[in-house]
Amino acid sequence: MTKFEKVSLARYQKDRAEILLREGMSLEEAYQVAEQEYEKIELPRRGTLYSAGYDIRTPAAYRVEPGQNLVIPTGLRIAMEEDMWLGIYIRSSLGFKYQVRLSNSVAVIDADYYGADNEGHLRISLYNGGDRPLALAAGDAFAQGILQKYYKTDDDEPVQKVRKGGIGSTNHS
DSSP: OOEEEEOOHHHHHHHHHHHHHHTTOOHHHHHHHHHHHHHTOOOOEESSTTOOSEEEEOSSOEEEOTTOEEEEEOSEEEEOOTTEEEEEEEOHHHHHHHOEEETTSSEEEEGGGGGSTTTTOOEEEEEEOSSSOEEEOTTOEEEEEEEEEOOOOTTOOOSOSSOOSSTTTTOOO
């Protein structure tokens, strides 16, 4: 079954608190704010009948200054069939108007990321390459996820059978 879900409240609080603590909040305040935001997280939906992408919305207000990277914890995860992946892309209007892009160009979310140590939490990193700040209100669509199937070679032999960690955990030097 392929579907978007929320991560647990505890996971969202932990990841969101990292940002709020840098803004000067106490840990208790950060967890309370994150709990209020969590209740308002919307599962991604397509905007129209022919939209390819599922709109991913901010669970809180954010501001991205020119030249700044910002990681947005979405509170989301996705369960997918084993031969699928989710590509996450910036909304084209933000790239066009603000020169904002994903820090990693395209986020490739593998099907087994769902079971990672971080619950498969989709955290999206933005980079503002423009000359003016980008202000995102809570609930603004800022990225889109596109589901895709993939193929394997006839002699496919993965380096590891099971994912053990979150972002970057499948890298083998």
